[in-house]
Amino acid sequence: MYYYDTKRDSTGLWIEENKYRQKYTKKSESVFTTENGYMGIRGTQDFPTIAECKGMFVRGFFSKATKDEVVELINCPNLSEVYITTKGKVISLDTCKIENYNRKFNVETGELVFQCDFLLENNIINIKSRRFVSYSDLHLFCQQLVITLADGNDLDMAVKVGINGQMTNSGVAHIRKTECGVRNNTVMEYIGNTDDSEIDIMMALDYEGTDDAKNYGLERRSIYEKRKIKLVKNKPVTLTKYAMVFTNVEEPDITKTDKISRIIENRKKGFAKLFDEHLQEVYKFWKNAEIKIDGISVEDEAAIKYSQLQLFGMIPKDTDRVSIAAKGLSGEGYKGHVFWDSEIYMLPFFCYTNPEMAKRLLIYRYNGLSGAFKKAKEYGYKGAMYPWESAFEGKEETPLFAALNIETGKANPVWSGRKEHHVSADIAYAIINYYHMTKDEEFMHKYGYEMLIEISKFWESRSVEKNGRLEILDIIGPDEYDEHIDNNTFTNYMAKYCVGQTLIELKKLKENDNNFYEKLSDKTKYEDNILGLEEFVRNIYIPQVNKDGIIPQDDTFLSKKELPDIDKYKNSQVKQSVLLDYTRDQVVDTQAIKQADVVMLLNLFPQLYSPDIVKKNVLFYEKRTLHDSSLSYCAHAQACANIGELDMAQNFFKKALEVDLVDNPYDSTDGLHAAAMGGIYNCLIQGFAGVSADDSALYITPHLPKEWKKMEFVVMYKGCRLEIRVSHDKVDIYKTGDTSYPLCISINNNIMTMEANQQQLSA
Amino acid sequence: MYYYDTKRDSTGLWIEENKYRQKYTKKSESVFTTENGYMGIRGTQDFPTIAECKGMFVRGFFSKATKDEVVELINCPNLSEVYITTKGKVISLDTCKIENYNRKFNVETGELVFQCDFLLENNIINIKSRRFVSYSDLHLFCQQLVITLADGNDLDMAVKVGINGQMTNSGVAHIRKTECGVRNNTVMEYIGNTDDSEIDIMMALDYEGTDDAKNYGLERRSIYEKRKIKLVKNKPVTLTKYAMVFTNVEEPDITKTDKISRIIENRKKGFAKLFDEHLQEVYKFWKNAEIKIDGISVEDEAAIKYSQLQLFGMIPKDTDRVSIAAKGLSGEGYKGHVFWDSEIYMLPFFCYTNPEMAKRLLIYRYNGLSGAFKKAKEYGYKGAMYPWESAFEGKEETPLFAALNIETGKANPVWSGRKEHHVSADIAYAIINYYHMTKDEEFMHKYGYEMLIEISKFWESRSVEKNGRLEILDIIGPDEYDEHIDNNTFTNYMAKYCVGQTLIELKKLKENDNNFYEKLSDKTKYEDNILGLEEFVRNIYIPQVNKDGIIPQDDTFLSKKELPDIDKYKNSQVKQSVLLDYTRDQVVDTQAIKQADVVMLLNLFPQLYSPDIVKKNVLFYEKRTLHDSSLSYCAHAQACANIGELDMAQNFFKKALEVDLVDNPYDSTDGLHAAAMGGIYNCLIQGFAGVSADDSALYITPHLPKEWKKMEFVVMYKGCRLEIRVSHDKVDIYKTGDTSYPLCISINNNIMTMEANQQQLSA
Structure with missing residues (x-):
């Protein structure tokens, strides 16, 4: 049984969690990972929680703890935490009385959205947040909070955000030398170096909010910004974080190249435009990836899409020096x-x-x-x-x-x-x-x-x-x-x-x-x-x-x-x-x-x-x-x-669909099961739709469940884009673009030829 | 103003916290540090909390994070946490509704006592805990929990305790190579090694409780024991932890020497006897250290005793290779x-x-x-x-x-x-x-x-x-x-x-x-x-x-x-x-x-x-x-x-007394102020009592505050133990034991001689 609910609305298809359950913390952190093949950020709550296991991973950023151990993907400095104190309390799902909790992940776009009311004495503070890692700028992570005092007297809050370099892989610290500073008066910068693998990482964070006084500070291996905010009833305050990450895996010297201008440009564009740019890339992905099944439940549809989107979020897009890890970029597993x-x-x-x-x-x-x-x-x-x-x-x-x-x-x-x-x-x-x-x-x-x-x-x-x-x-x-x-x-x-x-x-x-x-x-x-x-x-x-x-x-x-x-x-x-x-x-x-x-x-x-x-x-x-x-x-x-x-x-x-989404609080703690996600696709296309291919032919021998009226999907075969529609009694193939050669296609063991200029084939 | 309340009862003089206030977490962790000169364990709550900053320090156990940094006292693996889950929740002061919270530190014995009712749905769970580091066996830490279901239906709990080697000094991991195992079927053992300083640490933990099934497990750099416990109304369950710590600072090869038998012996003695042995050593300390002031408030008396006991807990007792650190053994500062x-x-x-x-x-x-x-x-x-x-x-x-x-x-x-x-x-x-x-x-x-x-x-x-x-x-x-x-x-x-x-x-x-x-x-x-x-x-x-x-x-x-x-x-x-x-x-x-x-x-x-x-x-x-x-x-x-x-x-x-105990949530976060504690003594004895000494004489020139009727204290001078009583109009000196030489004593600038066989002097 799925742990998450499913919801379709005008913004797409979502899996969601409608109640905060502490014991599901680490599971949901994995499930709500936002990743783009360059980096993955576990879906840790915006605010600190007791059972959390934060994680951020950058493809190719490996190090070895001791000479007797093997290399591992480094759990990078944390960028996502927002530390808000008010009335002597840290805002947290664990410490505050909460109502109207909702967290949801858009299985079509990778956006993670959170909302909750925090009740403190006579105050009700509504906090909404959104975050995504960008598909259009692989180095970019955006996170936006909207804080509204829904009830009660004016409230002073202190908000602390920054780059926390005190993260470890379960107690193992890989980044040993760090430098932090503020660039251009607004951009927090962190540079870290692993001493065994000589890989550097540079992280920069720009943070946009109110005009309230802010000041920067350093903690060991960390830099942060603190600002005081006055909350006035029904006047929402918006805080937006633009973070960028680079390593010398992709560029020899990340400290010389000026990345700061890139983050400032991104900040100028703003959250909405950056998200729109991200969406354009997401749509390109779905053009070939989408599998339409007539007769499937919306829950199963969401689980299928979820697996496809996460797989896409795991595959490196800018290098052939790394592959997809067993957990993608979603955990230390x-x-x-x-x-x-x-x-x-x-x-x-x-x-x-x-x-x-x-x-x-x-x-x-x-x-x-x-x-x-x-x-x-x-x-x-x-x-x-x-x-x-x-x-x-x-x-x-x-x-x-x-x-x-x-x-x-x-x-x-x-x-x-x-x-x-x-x-x-x-x-x-x-x-x-x-x-x-x-x-x-x-x-x-x-x-x-x-x-x-x-x-x-x-x-x-x-x-x-x-x-x-x-x-x-x-x-x-x-x-x-x-x-x-x-x-x-x-x-x-x-x-x-x-x-x-x-x-x-x-x-x-x-x-x-x-x-x-x-x-x-x-x-x-x-x-x-x-x-x-x-x-x-x-x-x-x-x-x-x-x-x-x-x-x-x-x-x-x-x-x-x-x-x-x-x-x-x-x-x-x-x-x-x-x-x-x-x-x-x-x-x-x-x-x-x-x-x-x-x-x-x-x-x-x-x-x-x-x-x-x-x-x-x-x-x-x-x-x-x-x-x-x-x-x-x-x-x-x-x-x-x-x-x-x-x-x-x-x-x-069903069990394959549930591997990560099942109602078991401990599954997926260490990260998502990338292979099982690939297996969902294989089962659908190679199993139910019965597609396989060798040098001589593309074979289609469907075995559709009786509830499914029709399956539609795209297969790229020998350079052609084939839109394939499979129903219980018929297979239709639509080819986009001409080829200079005929394709040999076997449908239900009848071998047919689709001529070079032929656009459609049915059987 | 003191943040802590003071209470004297039949078990001694206590400073106590009667309400759990999250923002005082790190301060109270420092203040409630239990230390014996060999090791110091911050007074972190028994159960995980959001704002905690755990710390355990062993004298002489230093390491350097990178060659550009200086050595630091290592934040050792954690022994004190008790991780209890029930009804899908972690027992924690942050996550549970609580009542009757009280935590207190005995300023005469160093014992830390906690008690609280945790309310979970229809259950009320009362938990009491006690802990101390021993003065009679410097390597020993004892912690005892008594869990009572005060109301509600029977309850299943899972209790996890162990040695958590994932600790760092603010993100810096010093212990790089670790081995964990179970010895004699009950003792959890952890051996860690710092690769720069070649200092090894060995920690062992024996855990005594119910006869419920238990099993051991390993996590990275950590070992733990988990047992399921059934709580029945008004049937208290007692869990007792005996932990020992050794490093090769004191012995060349800690792994060869069998420490396991020592922990087993300690377990056989049991908490009460071990605590009694500890008390005998504490009393010896107070014999010379106690300062009696007639007319002082109980709050100030507690603050004075607190400073003396902590100073005694900071001074190394088994080696001259280390001295007292600026924060003693109470924090990373x-x-x-x-x-x-x-x-x-x-x-x-x-x-x-x-x-x-x-x-x-x-x-x-x-x-x-x-x-x-x-x-x-x-x-x-x-x-x-x-x-x-x-x-x-x-x-x-x-x-x-x-x-x-x-x-x-x-x-x-x-x-x-x-x-x-x-x-x-x-x-x-x-x-x-x-x-x-x-x-x-x-x-x-x-x-x-x-x-x-x-x-x-x-x-x-x-x-x-x-x-x-x-x-x-x-x-x-x-x-x-x-x-x-x-x-x-x-x-x-x-x-x-x-x-x-x-x-x-x-x-x-x-x-x-x-x-x-x-x-x-x-x-x-x-x-x-x-x-x-x-x-x-x-x-x-x-x-x-x-x-x-x-x-x-x-x-x-x-x-x-x-x-x-x-x-x-x-x-x-x-x-x-x-x-x-x-x-x-x-x-x-x-x-x-x-x-x-x-x-x-x-x-x-x-x-x-x-x-x-x-x-x-x-x-x-x-x-x-x-x-x-x-x-x-x-x-x-x-x-x-x-x-x-x-x-x-x-x-x-007053301000000196308050340095660590003041009502400021952020003071002492990184550890106690050892120098100020010494300064309290100096102010009392060298200031108010006006004691100083040089080769020729012991000078006593008191300036007692008018509220103080009398001060009594011991001064060791030239091998003699002098009990000194100072009041506004009189100074009495009682000598224990004979000396072969007369003592020259100046009282209010009148120089007098205390003959070798003279036991008393008044002026």
Whole structure:
């Protein structure tokens, strides 16, 4: 069940919280994060609260606390707090009697709006606030407060705003040297420097309000402005904050470049105009991203839009040096690291609607090749072995040890960084898929082929001869409740596919552009590796469907016992509750599955097995899956949609929609679940609408829930913008712009051709 | 006016707060600090509050944030918070409706007691808590909560306690590497390491309560225990925390030594017994420290006792490697650094009542000789030039630059570290005084003579020939509103006195113990310096009383203009408010004085000038003094008492008593004013009771306020414990134990002899 209410009004579609509930504080801070790919500011209340966990994150602004730790995305100085004192009290939702509380997030524009009446003795103070991070100027954050004395005698208030550099990542302070000052008599400036990574950050804040006397002050690592304000009944006071943030990730010397004039220009434009500029960029996004579903509830529509907007707010827009972190820019969770989620869960949304952005995510991986080479070398393999977790430099950033075992006093090793290798295949898969969808030859020439070759080399070296075939031993698949297993079907098949596709694409390249091919082969020693790669594709072992029609997850999975009382843990509100009753080793010894594994493979290759095998396996594995990862419900929803199990599909889809919005106060505390948000899109478009694509065709095999009359969405395919309308009995495709080539389109398994000049196709 | 109420009951004398006022939060945290010289824990509420500023400090546990900063006393992991959630709410004074709030601090025992009713819907939860840091086991902190459901239905609560290592010094994290675990199944253990100073800290917490299921968990740099408790009406639940703290300042390897058994032993003893053991040590302290005043109000009595107990809680008891910081162990203010306050303001209390402790403060300075040599060398002087601020190593720790000037963007230099040199004379003065009071030959042989010689060498080199005499140029005296002045009378006289006394004492030493004298002279090159030192004493210029009877503060002070509207700033509740209207340079150009300077000199040498000159100068300088330092009121109170201006004396004494306890919510935020606490004692004993001492006699020249019938107190003099009773017409002295020598005692300027076997003297 959603925790948030939904409301549509003339200003758009909102999710809202109509009562202040302290225990939901950290959850709502994540959910109400305003982010634009450059920066993310958690939706912490404007005023201090007891349970808050403030956070602001800037893409690429990483640092390492000690040499034994991994880098993490820095929790930046706080810009959003407004500290108002009156009658000896701090205005706060915790300390004041409040009425008419409402906070809402516009799922179409990213605006966060707050309003509340604070009751102090005989005074009623109404405070409204609005904030957004701009899509048109990625460095800009605006926040506006309107304070009205609704009742009572005139009131003196002291308002303190500023840049608070005393923030830490859970007690870890990364910015060690700071300078603060006032520029142009109005702009507060903060410059901070991390001493390990030599990244600087510059934050500037201009603040516009009444003409009351103000004065500036310094606190340690902080600067603030304080002004006294006289509140007179029914005379609203408007205070507007314009804040800008820059780091030397994008510019070598942020202190030399004068950013102050930019903030002054923004202030001159004013809140309304800046918001309008932001909206123009938002509308561009929705042009391709919007999914119209006739027959869906407004709540589900809001949840879908919410996931899309936040995903858009997480993707870097000005650089290919970073990717989307597991929590986007919404929290400290997973330290801002990038996982396989980016390619497998999030990339399709961008690949289908905004291929330029998808491309940047893949170039990020190209920039990380040196880190992948390094890891391969360390582990004794060839080519590119991508890190399980990566940050700015693209090298392995998974901690080797997790939290201490509090009983033994010894640290628990983190196996995923050492043994979960499928990420390299996932990246190759994403490259191939991007290429098939876009025909982006330039990308392939500059980045794609080289990555495919290096990843293929890794897989070949990762396999060993055993039982007269090539096997991949001692590995972890997507299901992390199985460790140190042999021949994980997902991994083996993904590896085989990637190496196979690499051979095919490189063969084509040789035919079409031999000159480039030879240079590339010289660089990558591709020709020297061809025989080995061909051998890998021929002999790599893929576990086969058994007599019951089940694809084994790995060599031993089917021989393990089922977990008794699995439903207890499946239905638990607390994730990973199974680990409260069993040790991890005990769980590993059962058929309990953390998240979609074989099922995920079926999603990635919907044509790989016959429909009845797919169905059998989805049902078999779902029964054993605890869905203890947020990546699981959406994958199962998609799989169930594809096999036409629409009740189950809708059930799981609902759960996927609820991952961040559910009525559980502790979920999402550390940040939003970016992968699950990508998964919502995949479930809708690849699942219910049944869209997939390879080099030869775009496939559309819809399985719409019966309540849904129609779905409308855009897919970018081979450079064309296709508006697709899917209903229970018909698929319409409208093409924008001509192409020089026909498109091959399969609708409900009938392959058709849409000619170069043809604008519409229906079936 | 005191902010706190006073109450005497069967358990002793308390200062108390009967209403929770948010804006007093940080002030009361300082005031209710429980400290024992090893550790200090700010009186932060047991439950989280919005305005809190938690702090725990361990003597000698210093670190440096970056190489450009100075070392500071680390704000240690928090042990005292109790996080209780029930009905989806955190129990907090801010978030709950509360009744019957009371918090009180026992000024005789250091116990902090809290009680309050929390109203949640139909429930009334009464919570009482007690805490103390132990005087009998310096490493021990105990905290006990009794929770009673006074009304309403049974209630489930979750209680979380632990060691929270996410604390910082205003955003600066010093402890970078941490390990947490559970030992012996019950003891939470935290080990932290600062990477610059290589000091480790070990904290352990055992927690005793109900038999309800509990589980342990880790958060970043933190460990906690959570248990669920069922509250049943009128069945109190008692939760008791036993925490211990160790650092490798006192033991080379804290991790190897098993401290866990000590905490388990303490837990076995239980709260009541541990508190009783603590009390036994407290009583020992009061045996010599108590000052009984017949006719004083209970409020003032509490304030006096408060200041004495806190001073006792600030002085290190297990080491001579640290001294008393300007804020003791009660806050981050002045970074835990030691100033001249320790010798001039605080040392007399210990010298008069507990000479062993006074000695340790002086040995701290001996341990700091190398830092003093280093500073002298850096500045081109000889001998020992003591740092203006020092920490653990005794080297100069004054920051070179203070906060940035927010307008110019440039840092303001801190002149005191560079130019305020009298601290070296102050230390010598304290050594001489300690020696005269105690006749501690062993101390002088091991430490005292050497320090005196080295300090004297410094002063000789610090002077220059000018106007046919020796002058001390470009200096700052105690009055920091005068900078870069020549011949500060306080400094010049103190230097002359110290060098002169050194010559006298060393001459005596040569006569009595030539063997040691020669070794010492070899080590210090004393003989080579004698001529220069004698020349210094002969020729050092001491500004002379002018025709109006005024002792000039320095060469230019009397030629400056008076500050117009000085009363505005004298009466301002905000300290240093003059700097809001004038620049610092403008203030320096007037006769505005920050704190007692010439007046301080008159206190230190009550026999130096005739009574009418003293009186004239006290009145002249007080008129020009803003009392912008907490060191000023007590000095003026003492001076006024000495000249018999009892109305003024009482007025200033009242202000001295109020320094930390005053009804101003922002005073003492950063910590208690240790020097002012010492000053209260000095004013009482040296001022009103008129006690002073030199080598030849103990002087008693009382000026009791007329409301006070009698004062009773103990003075340790030359190894004797003297109980002294002073009334308006009589002084009685009772000696404990025999001495082998007679004591020379001056009562109201009549010199008398107390024979070796004489037990009583009256006059």
